Amino acid sequence: MSIGTLPDHVANPDPSIYEGDNYVVLDFETTVHSKGSPYDERNSIVLAVWEYGGVRKTTWGGEFDMGELVADCESADFIVAHNAKFELGWLERCGLDISKVIVWDTMIGEYVIGGNRWVFHNLSLQKCAQRNFNEGKVDVIGKMYKAGLCSTDVPESWLERYCVQDVALTHRLFRTQLETSIATDLLPIVYTRCLLTPVLVDLEKNGMQLDQQKVRSLYEEKEREYAEVQRSLDDFTGGINVGSPIQLREYLYETLGFVPVKKKQSGKWVNVLTDSGLLPTSADIVAKLKPTTSTQRDFLEIFIKYKGLFNELSKYLRKFDECCRVDEGALDAAFNQTNTQTHRLSSSGTKYSTQFQNFPRAYKPLFKARNEGWLVGECDGAQLEFRVAAHLGRDETALANILDPDFDAHVMTASYMEDTDYDELLALHRSGDKGAGDARQDAKSETFKPLYGGKYGTERQVRWYEGFRELYSGIADTQQGWIDEVLENKFLITEWGMRYYWPSTKMDRSGYVTNTTSICNYPVQAFATAEIIPLSLVCFWHRVKSSGLQMFIVNTVHDSIIVELPPEEVDAFHELAKQCLIEDVYPLLKQLYDVQLTVPLGAGVMVGPNWGSKDETVYQAEEKLYGR
Numbered sequence: 075m076s077i078g079t080l081p082d083h084v085a086n087p088d089p090s091i092y093e094g095d096n097y098v099v100l101d102f103e104t105t106v107h108s109k110g111s112p113y114d115e116r117n118s119i120v121l122a123v124w125e126y127g128g129v130r131k132t133t134w135g136g137e138f139d140m141g142e143l144v145a146d147c148e149s150a151d152f153i154v155a156h157n158a159k160f161e162l163g164w165l166e167r168c169g170l171d172i173s174k175v176i177v178w179d180t181m182i183g184e185y186v187i188g189g190n191r192w193v194f195h196n197l198s199l200q201k202c203a204q205r206n207f208n209e210g211k212v213d214v215i216g217k218m219y220k221a222g223l224c225s226t227d228v229p230e231s232w233l234e235r236y237c238v239q240d241v242a243l244t245h246r247l248f249r250t251q252l253e254t255s256i257a258t259d260l261l262p263i264v265y266t267r268c269l270l271t272p273v274l275v276d277l278e279k280n281g282m283q284l285d286q287q288k289v290r291s292l293y294e295e296k297e298r299e300y301a302e303v304q305r306s307l308d309d310f311t312g313g314i315n316v317g318s319p320i321q322l323r324e325y326l327y328e329t330l331g332f333v334p335v336k337k338k339q340s341g342k343w344v345n346v347l348t349d350s351g352l353l354p355t356s357a358d359i360v361a362k363l364k365p366t367t368s369t370q371r372d373f374l375e376i377f378i379k380y381k382g383l384f385n386e387l388s389k390y391l392r393k394f395d396e397c398c399r400v401d402e403g404a405l406d407a408a409f410n411q412t413n414t415q416t417h418r419l420s421s422s423g424t425k426y427s428t429q430f431q432n433f434p435r436a437y438k439p440l441f442k443a444r445n446e447g448w449l450v451g452e453c454d455g456a457q458l459e460f461r462v463a464a465h466l467g468r469d470e471t472a473l474a475n476i477l478d479p480d481f482d483a484h485v486m487t488a489s490y491m492e493d494t495d496y497d498e499l500l501a502l503h504r505s506g507d508k509g510a511g512d513a514r515q516d517a518k519s520e521t522f523k524p525l526y527g528g529k530y531g532t533e534r535q536v537r538w539y540e541g542f543r544e545l546y547s548g549i550a551d552t553q554q555g556w557i558d559e560v561l562e563n564k565f566l567i568t569e570w571g572m573r574y575y576w577p578s579t580k581m582d583r584s585g586y587v588t589n590t591t592s593i594c595n596y597p598v599q600a601f602a603t604a605e606i607i608p609l610s611l612v613c614f615w616h617r618v619k620s621s622g623l624q625m626f627i628v629n630t631v632h633d634s635i636i637v638e639l640p641p642e643e644v645d646a647f648h649e650l651a652k653q654c655l656i657e658d659v660y661p662l663l664k665q666l667y668d669v670q671l672t673v674p675l676g677a678g679v680m681v682g683p684n685w686g687s688k689d690e691t692v693y694q695a696e697e698k699l700y701g702r
Contacts, residue, residue: 076653077646078617083176087666089265092178092252096151099245100124100143102164103225103237108424112163113279113406119164120225123237125245126150132234140168152176154248156199156240158268159411163275172272173619180244181412182267183251186260189565189573190415190596197412203243206250259571262666267411270608273615273627274409280628282430283444283638284394284403285684292440293387293395300383307380310373316380322355330370332363338530341584357381390437393426401425404444409630416596417572417604418632430629438686443638450685451625451644453651454634455607456676456692457483462602463525465673466569469548473673485510488517490541491534525549527594553594560593568597570605570667603632606675609662611635614654621646636685644681651677652693660699674700 083091103121108114118136125131126146133139147153147170155161158179166172181197184205188196196205200216203209215228215236225233255261307316314321326332334345334353348354361378365371397405406423407430413420421429443450455461457476460483464472475481485503489496492513502510520528520535524542531539543550560566565575574596576589587593611630618625623646625639635655639647655677663669674695680687 076617076657077623077649078619078621080613080616080620080658081174084269084612084616087262087265087269087662089261089666091151091176092261092265093256094151096127096149097154097178098124098126098143098146098150098152099154099241099248100147100161101155101237101240101244102161103233104164105226106219106224110160111424112160112167119168121233121237123234123241125241130238130241132238134230137164137168144168144170147175152178154178154180154244156180156202156244156247158182159271159274159278159409162272163278166275172275173616175272176265177268177271178248178252178264179268179271179411180247180251182271183248183255183264185412185417186264186267186572187251187254187258189575190417190592191575193413193415199240199243199247202247206247258573260573263570263572266605266609266666267417269612270411273612274411276615277627277629278406278408280626281404281406282441282628282636284398284405285440285442286398286403288440288442288684289391289394289398289403293391296383296386296391300380300387303376303380303383307376310376316377319352319355323353326355326360326363327353330373331367332370333366335359335362338584338586340582357385386434390428390434393423393428394437394440397426415574415592416599418599419603419608419630431631433631435686439684441685442683445638445640448638448640449644449681449683450687451637451639451647451679451681452634452685452687453647453655453677453679455602455610455655456678456694458602458606458633458675459598460522460525461673461675462606463549463598464546465671466597466601467546467549467552468672469546469552472546472549476673476676482514483521484514484518486545487521487538488513490538491517491520493537525594525598527553527591529590556593556597557587557590560589561587566593566597568601570601570663570669572597572600574600605667606659606663607633607635609659610654613658613662614650617650617654639681647681648679648691648693651679656693656695657699660695671700 101123102119104110104119105117107116110117119140120134122133122140122143123130124143124146131142131146133143144165147165153161153175155177156179158177158181162172162175162177165175180199180202184197184202185193215232218228219225255264311325314325316322327334336343337346346354346359357378360374360381363370363374365374394405397403405428406425407421407428408424409430410420410422419431421431423429441450460472461476463469464476475483482500482503485500486496489499492499499510499513503514517538520538524539528535528539530536556566560576560579561581564577564579565573567573576593579587579589579593581587607630611627614635615627618627623643625637625643625647627635627637629636637647656675659675660671663671674697676695677693679691679693680689682689
């Protein structure tokens, strides 16, 4: 039995609503603490300008003076704004129920039309106006903001003219984008992206809660380890500054005599160089250096450990510790809908510069629920990208593997890499054989590389990459079709209508097609994490809101949804995961994109006192949902 209900604009999505004329075009000017964030209680609205029914309206004042604006938004079919998440956050403070709102975000509209051609820094209202109309906007006020002035310091006549100009440009941009989106069949994609915007407003208000005791313990442990390794590195090198590219380059390639890392270019092996033509010293390149002496091996062991600890501390643990000391562990981030070329979400830390999307797995237990006795739940799309690839390739072998509860993808990889029989290796692994277990573990990082165009490497790797293409010929042939299409047309139209562009694609003398990795990657990653998971997240949010449950969403990481919940709602969380990650997806993909998904979706559910519980329950779609 389903939990909660979906509003009609989600359950029965109708992108053609944007073709109507009952909409509000809106812009706010606010005070500027935390970049004007509606979640910062110090901020207030200074001015609102909007157009509705052909009439422009202006209101000076704060959130309690916006009654007419809220009434117009409630009467309209949808709201148009540039970076609409900002406006929705303020409209919610004004009393609007944003769960009932449909938006057209002109920043998202431009992003969708652009495919992978431009991201956030190209999507300001000014840049969009220049690109679409060959004209910019008078941005004196923007320069004043960048200089540190607040909107309350700007003469009212200047501020009103600035805001009116933004509304007019946003309205004009919307009409242009609407026409383009209809002509290129992108309207459903814009609609889907904009369904997610109100959900992100809620997530940003919630943030995540660090476990102060666990953070402090791990932070102190890593600082001690770092100090010890730093002393060892200084003793080993004689005290060179390994943070200096000049000193490190000289030490690596002259003192220690490392052979530079090479790459294949135009059929020849050449040294990997920086843009300045120098041998690189970045940590990822140093990790690829091959030691041929004991001194080289010992240096790499110390250096890699040093860099790992440095990154852990500088990127995460020092910031986590400061957050615990200053803000009692309340960690916030902003979710970005227009920052990645694949179109999945990214995030940016607000105060502590720690984004929420790629926390190392080992740090998940550092997060807990903020309410005493509550739990942290995580549900994710089980093997989602592989299942999506199986659908896009209509691959029968992949489907059979998904349906086989005993199939182990990593053992299959290991069997190819070790040149041994899959069934024998699987039996050994399940018997507890250490060698088989180690082989499986070593193979994990290779399992899905060929899914994203991996072809070259060691003899063992190549054996698996070639084996993958033979094993999953439907996926491999489909991806080769994408490569051929891009080579000819310089762009690709996906099954659901998204367009990606690679204008520089060409074939070199060796037969390698440039951009192969991204051509193979984008459709798989995008369908999984820019279409399916956002739809699941939207459904989850609306179902929770309409159900009266206490749980709330605190994060989403590519293929997962993370919530805080009381113990008595654990069963409901499991049901919501099955409903939203599986059952809701099939009809929405059909209604929005006319795509009948041909594989079973899965949902993994984990609940515990901290994020990252090890106990997982996996659910799978019934055949009636995907049967062909």
